[in-house]
Every structure is written in structure tokens, then in C-alpha cells.
Amino acid sequence: MKTRTASPGVSSRGAAARGAAAQGPTEIPGRTVCHAGAAGGSQPAGDQLTSWLALISFSVLMTFVLSEQWAVPRIVPADSPLSDGFSADRTRDVLHELEACGPKYVGASGNEVCAVQAVLRQIAKSAEGRESRLTLETQSASGHFYLDFIGGFTVAYRNLTNVVARVRGRRPNSTCALLISSHFDSAIGSVATSDANAEIAIMTELLRLFLHDPLDVDVVFNFNGGEEFILPAAHGFVTSHPWASELCAQINLESAGSGGRELLFQVGPENRWIVEAYAQHVRRPYGSSISQVLFQTGIVPGETDYRIYRDFGGIPGADFAVLTNGWVYHTWRDNIEHLDFRSVQRYGDTVNDFARGLAKKLGDGRPTGDDVSDSAVFFDVGGTFFVEYSADLARKMHVAAAIVVLSSLLVRRGAACAGAIFKAALKLFLAFLSSLFAAAATGALVAFTPAALAGSGHPELAPLLFVPPALAAFLGCLKLLGRDESLIEEGSIALASMLCLGLSLSSVAVQGSYPFLLWSVLPGLAAFCPRPLRSVSVVVAFALPWLLHLQFLVLGLDLLCPLTYRTGAAIPGDVVVAAFFGLMTGLFLSLSARFILPVPHWATKMLCLITFAMAFGLALWIFPYSYDRPKRIVYQHTARSQATWTLEENGTATAHWEPMESGIWTVSQDWNSLDTMRKFAPYGLPNGSEPHDNNIGLYGQVPLPFPMKWLLTGGAWAKRSAPEVPVGIDVQLASVPVSVAGEDLRKAHVSVRGPPNMMLVLSPRLLGLLRQGCSFQWLCCRNATYKLALHCPGTWHIFVG
Template sequence: MAEVELEAVGTNPRAPLRHPEAGVWGLWGVLVVGMLAAVWSSERPPEPLGAEVPAEAFSEARAWPVLRHLVDEVGPRVAGTPGQARAAEYLMERLRGIPGVEVELQRAAGVRVDGNEAWDYRAENVLARLPGTGDGVVLVSAHHDSAEEEPGAGDNALAVAAAVEVMRALAAGPRLERTVVLGLNGAEEAGLVGAAGLLGHPWLRRAEAFINLDAAGSRGRSLLFQSTPSAPWLLAAYARSVPHPYALVVGQELFQTGLIPSETDYRVFTREGHWPGMDLALYQDGYAYHTPLDGLARVEPGSLRQLGENVLALVRELARGPRPEDAGEAVSTYYDVLGVEMVAYGRRTAWGLVVLGGVFVLGALGMAWRRGGVRAAGVARALGGLLVWGLLGVLVPVGAALLLGFVLGRPHGWYAAPWLAGGAFGALALAGVLWGCALVPGERAVLARGAAALVLAWGVGAALTAAGLGVAYLFPWWTLPGAVLLGVASLRERLVGPALLVASVPGWVLTVELVWRLLAMFIPVTGRLAVGLPLDAAVALLVALAVVPGALGLGVALGGRGRPGRTAGAVALLGLVGCGALAGVRPSNEERPRRLLLTHMEEQGAPARLEVAAEDGLPLGGLLEGRGAEVRETGEAWLAAEPSGLGPLPVTVKQEGVTEGGRAVTLSWRGEPGAQLVVRLPRDAVAGWSLPAELPEGPELVLRVVVPPAGEWSARIVLRGKAPVPVSIKEWRAGYVTRDIEALRRGLPDWVVVEPEACRAVSLSW
């Protein structure tokens, strides 16, 4: 291969090429195409296998009938309704057909307390047990209920089908040392209460680990996004066993911050059961999540196989041999490399990589000083230039996104066309870096620029490690290869630019892989995030974080050559054309619809109304034009409505007067299947209650009665003092369609999906 000259060094007339920047651009373009192809390929699930595989292996073809029956034959499986009961009956029948497996239906009831809230619940859980030869239990958990009005293919019939096939394959293979219990709980969507019921089952008294399967989408690969940090042996078992590793510690950090508006049964098992375990979930194509669109047509072939083969291998690994000791370094970082290899380590190892990277960087700087005459002042100048380049690479696309969302009033075009956002904002990020190269060329010596890039990557990685953020895992992949190749290239300076571009490949691939997954997770979530502001800048920032590191490498290799300002203008023009296309794209379509929450509200003493709220929190636009809607300060709209036909709130209150310890009030409710009662009152006014749980803590006590009993529910609440206590009581009927809701729904565009509900409310003074 011909060598590419980046700097005219020496006096050899044969050394410089006429247009060295053309070779740099060509090499960079090849690397970009190869990187995108590798990341795209790694995100796709493997090809599904048929029923011809051995009996002890996982087969997507054998699991598919379970998925199809739950979605097409049973349909919505709301906790406590006939649909959920039919699903439980069917699953018990399938599991009873597996030789050697014991099956039981658990009818659980209790009170789950979390923060200032308490759930009084009932749940139907299907359990299957495959006895082992020794002690200990491994739990595989998945909820079989669904949200209202949705077939629930991705959430969570696919995981249930995979788990049933895993149990069949386990039973067909050699007997394991530990007992394996499959827990298919029937009330996750009602507040994680099905999992709370599993905690007390006698089959799980010796539970040593759990694998929870859930979903917020129906395509791609199932991601390992939560794992108990104090049980590093779990991740070690995952790394040793699974054939399709797919894991990301950043997902765990996002859940811990609350930026993802969802929870899973992992929370119950770890916080209330104190069991070590991990959470696996599909997340791509979250547009259909909790909508009627979550059907079989959205399920991607191979998703079942990837999840099933991983769970089967992981269960076999956890259920055989002696249990690893808990002693050891707690895991703070885990991720996969293009779905091929799993990496997991703790804080000490993370700091070890920082120190190792520092040693390598110092060694490379030493080589650059000895061989290329690079000085500290030159590196400092180059570092200043890199910071300006990177800042412009972020500000230009973010500024364009702010213009789209706040000035032009055309936000969220990327919701319907994510690829267009990647092209538009990515081009603007590259243009920003190139403009930086033209405005602030910085140090001309290519070795100094390369050394500054290494110092910058190492410093950012060290700072993120000090902050305890798992995303720091990216930076050893930038610094270690970069330092090695910079040191080698110092022997021949004309190779420094190409060497640094090649050295950036490992770090850039993992950076793009991370941002790819974050965008696939974040963009659908914005449809139900309800922040009330355009989020174009957040999407532009994520795209820029993927593009800027590689663009900086290009800038380092080019320096000020090739008229970067003129090139930046051409690239920026492409980006602006993309932004113009985003401004013209309607944010929603039939595949990626906008979500509206329609609530038929009947509050005692007030006329009935229809409350309309966009789940993305953005203005409703012209969706209610000509309907006489009253727009509230919260952004939701109220429409006049007729009575729902449900009648008065079926609640009775009996005040028993002063007793020992306070005033007693008995609250009774006759709820229909699928209904939920919510009672709110000041916590400091409550001295006790008759429910079998401690009183929650907090300024307000929130009692939720979910999956109501067939007869009457009642509870006795003891109040302090004689002063009146304000109480709010609401009954929610999710999925309930009144005539007003149906009339409005028929008049909405086909790119809008509706979540209907009815609410009856009363405010009292006890």
C-alpha cells in the first residue's frame, strides 16, 4: 500500500504527495462505512432455528406457538380479568406437558410498600419447577399479563414463550444440581405486585439468583441492562456461557437516574427479596410499547432465539456446580463488544486501566519528544485547538436542533425518521469540527496534534472514572491503541495521521455502538416522556457524541490542509438540507404514532369532562380544532362530556368515632376487574391501619388497591386527633371506552393511538 504523506517533512522531493488530504479523506470514509456496517450487523438478532434442532436445544419454531396463542388467541391479559385467567390456564397446560416439571397456580394476596405508596393486591402466578439434585434455586421470571387494550407481543408474550421453551429444553437435558423455578407472574403491569407474590412462595425459599425477562419493545436483541453489582459471579457466568452477549452498564445507570419511565420486577426481587439477579429486555421498536400495535407483526425473527439461547445457557451455568463465593470485586462496568465478547470488571480494574492508559500515553509522548521533537508547548496549543474543534462539533448540531424545536416550531421530526436525524445532525457535527480546524488550526506538527488527542482522551476517561460512571469503559479503547500506534508512527512522521485514524477504530466503534443503542432506546421513550419541551437538542447531542470523536481524528490527520473551511461549508449544507427535511416531516406516522391519554373524568360536584393529554407533553396542535376544547395551563385539554354510565363511585365510608389510639374509619369498595382504587391523605394524620403491612413513610400516604377481589374490599384506618382530614378517592378504569372517548377516537388521524380510561373521583373530609 502506498504511504500517505501528511506533512511535508525533510527535503526529499519524492516524499510529499500533491494532495495528501485526499488520501486521508479516503481512508476516513472507508473506516466510517466499515464501522457503521459492523455496528448495524451486531445489532441484528441471529437467524431463527427450526424444530429440527436437538431436544435439549432452544428452538424459536417450538416457542412460536406459545407466543402466537397468547397474542392472537388470548389477546389483552390485564391482571384480574378473564383474559389474564385464560393465559394462566393455557400456560399451566403447556408446562404440564413437559416431563419431569411440577406446575402450580399461585393465588397470591398481600400489600406491597414502596416509598410513600402501598399496593393492596391479588395476583395469579403460574409456577413450574424442575427439581435438581442438590440445594439452591435459580428463578427465571417473566410476567404474562399485559397493559390494557394491547396484545402484548413484545411486552411480554415473547419473553414468556422463550421461558417456556427454556424449561422444555432444560427438562430434555441432563439433570442439573440446582432446582430451576419458572415464575410467570400475572400482575406486573398493576404495580409489580405479581413479583411481590412470588417472594413468599415456598418453592423460592432457597432462591440464590434470578433472571428477569421483560421488554419495552419487540425487535432486536434482548439487552442485559441491570445486574446486582455485589454479585460479580453473575456477570462472570453470563460472560462464560451466553452465545449472544449483549449488555450495557449505561442502561443500568439510566434506570437508576429515573430517566426511563418504566420499572421491572428486578426492583422487587432485589430491593424486597434481597436476591441477586439480572434484568434482560427487548427495547428496540419501543413505539408500539403499551399500544394496540404491539402484535406479532412487530416481532423480529431471531429475537426469540437470541433471548432463549442466552437464557438457556445462563440457567445451565448458574444451576450446576458449586456456587461462587460473593467475595471479590463488585462489578461497576460491563458491556459487550459488537455482540461477540462480554467484558465486566470493578472499580479497581477501572482505575488500573486509567493508570495503564496514563503509562502508555506518557510512553507515546516520550517517543514523540525523542523522535519528532514535540514539546509541551506544542501539545498544549494542539490541545486547545482540539477543545475548540470538539466544542464547535457539538454546538453546531445542537444549535440547529434548538432552531428547529424552539424558533421554527417544527420539533420531533426525528421521532418518525431517526435515520434522517443521524444524517442531518451528524453532518453538522462534522462541519463544526472542520470549521474549528479552519478557525483555530492550532499546532501544525501532526505528532503534537496526535499527542494532544491522546491526552484529551485519557483525561476525559480519568474524569468519568472518578465520577463513577460506567461510560468510562470507552476510553481505554481510545487511549491504548492510540498510544501504541502513535509511538510506532513517531519513527516515521508521514505515517502518524493514518496511524491515528486506524488507532481510533476500536474506540470509535464502541462509541457509535453505545450511541446507536441509546438512540434506539431514547427516541421511542420521548413519545411518553411528557417533559413538555422539544427534545431535538438531546437527540442532536447524542448524534454529536458519536460523530465528534471520529471527526477530531480526521481533523488531527488533516490539520489545516485541504481548505477545511470550504469543506465544512459543503458538509454543513448537506446537514441543513437534512434539517429542512426534518422540519417538513410529521413527527408521527402509523408505525410510530403519537400517544394521547383520554380520561373520562367524573368528579363529585362537577360536570363530566373528557381530559386529553399528549404523552410526549407537547402541545396538542390542531387535533382538537373545532371541538370547543379548553386548554389548561398543564397543556392538557378539557372537553365537555356526557355521564360515563358507570354510575356513582362504589365506595362507602363508615366513621366509627373515637377509639383507643384515635378515630377509626372503615373504607369499603366494590371494584370491577381491571379497576384500581387510589386513596390519598396526609401521612401524619394516620396512626395505623388494618392492612398486613407497615405504614409507608412520606408526607402523603398513597394507597392503591389493584386487582380487586371478587366481593367487597375494605380497610380500617385509624386517624390521629379530632381535626378533619382531607381525603382524595379515585377509581381508575384503564382501557374503559365511553361513548365520548369513542367519538373522539374515531375523529383522530390514523397516526394517533389512544389510551382510554375512566375515572370517578370524590374529595372527602374524615
């Protein structure tokens, strides 16, 4: 009786509270209180039914993204008619012949003779019966240029070979031609089947197809013989070949793995029409302008021939690469055995479709107007369709949409709630930062334990190691700041809108702002749906942002885990992978915060702790390397010699040769340094290996062709007899007195002759040399040390002064 009498009173108070919430802010003497819920009687942000629907939707999307990431088509048989299109089976002969040449680094006979002959033979086979439509020649290129990459390189090259083929199109009077390019040289020690013999094979098959079914314009194929050593052959072609002036677009084919989908990761500069051609003609699109932002800003370091054609030839175009199984990249395991021919089939289909689309646009000449001057924002949706629009439109549309969404939040809740909404957004942003830092700190912890790089060698383990700390930190930060569920949904939408607004105002970052547009607009629209449909509409609204987020998460994992096996002993790979997971987890949670409110925070944090402890224990137990994902080392047998010149007053120089020990230099390419090898002798370091001091002598006496000793630290040196070299080394120096501003200085001329792949370190600091310039656009100074990698045999003439 008493309970029944009290119940109506309790119900009445609850109804009054809900009514106040529906009306927006409540005036209390001295302050304004903003309630959760929306006008129209919507349910609280943390509704459990919505969260369960969200969990199911997220699981389905994750399954779809994982299946689509490595989706490849069936291989078209070699005996199929040419009208059936590209056939990966017909590329096998090319690959076997190029692999038989062995390592094809610049200066080696495998590259300069064997590979060139193999490419010429395969082109001749592709052109059988249609030779009249083909013009074929070899180019011997020499030159030099400066490239601002990893601190800056001056690249001088001589007698590099490009095999250049031109297939005539349907329109003989067209003023434009299309360039398709890749390289047949390799990194030292690799036969380069995927990087980039497979792309060379794709080009020979495309040449066959274009001879059978011509494009609207001529197509120029550049099979270039020098990319790995800082892109010289492409420079030689684009600056000195007579056909280069006719090129209106380029397609550059690259690889950093042996399978998976080809990623469109750079387009332009500007020239949105190129992205339009891709969107209109490619059957299975895969690309994102976010990757272009990462490359343009240098966050992801790397260069391809695409940049040379773009910067030195002014040729706009597109850059493609496959990334899956990057553990074989630049190793002896990059062979046919590890190549996925289904990936070759997909790659060839894409380039065939794309080239035909570009040719149609080039048929009437060079594009002009806004299509040339404007960049593009682009992304694929699950590999099924492609979205692209101009960066100028994106800037206006994204800024306007962000402002509209923020304004609608204030209208919906009332201007008095503005402070509360932005406070909720700030809480979520701080929670995001805590998630990022917690994951990075966990990576640093793991890096200094025997579990280092276990997550990189076993990518399925990485989420279990680095997501739990990020999730726990996010929840902990929210609790520390006060777990106020009111306006958490509005806070997420406001945060996404402000991120969209900030990125859209940048001329570069605008191409990466589209995810935040979707994170703000779609949930913002769903918030206005009527109550009966709200649970479903909210989950549907988040589906597309989640899909794109998961796509980028899987792509990042595919790229970063193998990448940390070759970033050197100075960079802890676990921190890189962990920071990426912290970034992606923090963004996901802060922009989807409404779904984590029903989750019991204490129990979730305990689950995170248990999951991390189990994953960390497993990481301590398993070995980070395997047969398919081996440890990378540089193992170099080196003959050293050192000469000191004494300059006489008349300018002549006398050389004093000093004997130096020869031996084997070994250095690790990952964070684990050489400790792993020391523990697993006799399969590890050479006998007698001692720590190598990178700080002694000229440039640390490091026999590395690139000036990157800061990256490859902790090496070992084992004394051995000198290796046999085909040509003796001869170095001559002469000095010429010069006068600048009344100061008597000298200009030194150095003449070097020796075997291929010789390295020369020159230090003029004791010679009192002129500081105004040197050969090949070097910036000289008295205290500089110059490192030269001389890959081609012969005599090199260098002056410093």
C-alpha cells in the same frame, strides 16, 4: 537559471525546519515553541493518505455495525428434536393463546383469569411425559412496599397471581436454585405480545428443554401477573414464597420493542461471576456496562422486576431486553403481526446458553469471595466476542494506563511541551462542548417548528438534521480558538486519558470508562510506530474505538427515537435526540481530531449548512407519524365524583357528595401535544373537546393511575355521559382523635369499595391530621395530596395520620 539557483536554498531551510521538528521543542528567547511531528521523522498529524484510509475504515465499520445491530439467526423448526435446542416456532401456540385474552392489565379478567389459565395449560403441554420432574403451583400474593421511582411510589397489592414452576436439576442436594422470570400482564390498551408475552413463551419453551436436559441446579420459573403497575407481583413472590430463600441468581426477561437483539443492560449487584458465565457460554453476546451506568444513575429512567428481586430478595442476576421497533411498545400494535420470531429465536438461544452457564457455577453452592464482592466492566465487540474484567482491576488498570499515556506524551515531546499539549486538549474539549450545545440548540429550534419529531419518526433523517450543526460548530470553535495543527494528535490522546482517569476514579462511572481507555492507549501506541507503517498502524489503532463508538451510536438511536414518542408533552423529544447526536459527534471528532485536519474547513461548513437546510426542508414536508410509527395518546372515558367530609367533635364524619361531569380525557404522549390531532379531524379529538386545566381541583382532576401530571400536559376534555362500571363506588371516612406532643390531632380512616382500575385522590389538608405516618409507609403532611390507583376490585382500607 535563477530559479534553479534559489531552489537549493529553499530546500535547505525546509530541511532545517523538519530537523527542528524532529528534535521536539525549539528554544526561542523568551519562550518555547513545540513543533508537530515526532522523533523519528513521523509525518504530520493531518496526513491525507491516513485520512483516506481512515474514511474507508470508518465506512466499513459503519456497514458492519448496521448489519450486526439487527442480525438474527434462522428459526429452528417446531418439529426439530429437543436436542437441537430452543425453537421459536414452538412458542407460537403460547403467543396466540395469550393474545386471545386481549388486554391483560392488573384487575381485568383477561389477566386474572384468562392469562393464568393459558399459562397453566401451556406449562402442562411443555411437561408432557416428564411431569415427575416438575412442581407447579399458583401463588396469590398480597403486600406493600415503597419504591423510589419518578418521585416515589407506595405500592399496595392484594391477591395478585404468580404461576410458579420448579424444574428439578441433576444435583438434588444442591443448596441453590436459579430464577427465570417475566410477566404476562399488560399496559392498558395493549395485548403485550412482545412486552412480555414473548418472554413468557420463551420461558415455556425453556421449561420443556430443561425437563428434557436438566441443568445442574433446580430452575424456578416465575410467570408473574403484575409488573406494569410498579412491579407488585415480583415483590409478592420474592418476599413471601418459600422457594425465594433458595434462589442464588436471577434472569429477568423484558422487552421495549418487538425485534432485534436482546441487550444485557444490568448485571449484579457486584457478583462478577454472573458476567463470567455470560462471557463463557453465550454464543452471540450483546451488552455493555455503560448501559448499566445509565440505569443505575437514573439518566435512563426505568425499572423492571430485576430491581425487586435484587433489592427485596438480595438475588443477584441479569436483566435483558429487546429494543428494536419500540414504537409498538405499550400500544395495541404490540401484537403477533409485529413480532419478529427470529428475534425470539435469538433471545431464547441466549437465555438457554446463559442459564446453563449460571447453573454450572451454582452447582457447588453460592459463589463466595472476590467474585461476589466485585462488579464487572463488560462489552461486546461487534457481537462476535465478549470482554469482561473486574471493576477493581479496571479502576487500577485504567488509572495506571492513563497516567502512563500522559507521561509518555511528555517524554516524547519534552516536559517543556506539557502546557501546549494540555492547551490542545482543552481546545478539543471546548470544541466538543460547542458541538453538544449546537446540536441541542438545533433540536430546540426544530421542536418549535412543524418539523418537530420528524427525526424521531424517521430515524434515517435524524443524523442529517443534527450531525451537520455539531460538525460545523466543532470546526468553528477550533478556528475561533486558533487552528493550530501542532500537537493536535497529542491533545486528543491527552483528552481521552484525562476522561478515562476522571471516570475511573468514580465507583459507578468506572464501568463506563473503558472506551476512553481504548481511545488513549491504542492511538498512543500507534504514535510510536516507525514511519513506513504509521499510516496503517494509526488507522488500525482507531478501528476498535470507532467500532465501539458506532455500536453505542446505533443502540442509542434504536432506543431514543421511539422513546421520544412517549416522554410526554413537557419534554421536547428533538432536544433529547439532538443532544445525543451532539454528544456522540463531539466525542468522535475531539478524540479523532488528527483525521479532520486535512479537511477544508470552510467547504465542510458550507456542506454542513446545505445538508442541514435540505434535511430541515424535508422534515417540514414529511409527516412525523406513520402506520408503523403512530402518535401515542391517552384516551380515557372517565366517571368523576367528589365528596367532602365534615368532621364532628365526636369523630364522626358526614359526606357531602358533589356532582361532577363525566367525559373523555385525551392527552398526547409526545411533544407535539394535541395540535397534530386538531389539524386532522375527524380522526382526531372527540367532538366538543376543550383544553383541560391540570391545575384545578384535586391533582388537576387528571384520571391517570400514576402521579405524573407534570409530564402529560396540554390535554383536552369532552363532556360525555358516564361510562358503565360493574360495581358502584362507596367511600366511607372515620376520624379518631390523637394527641402528639400536647397537640390534638386526628387520624383518618378511609374505606373504599369500587370497580377495578378506580383512582382515588385524597387530600387531608383540611382535617388537621397527624403528620407522623400513614399506611403503606407513606410520608404524610397536612398539605399533601395522595393519589391512589386501585386496580383490583374489593374494599380498600387506608389511614392517614
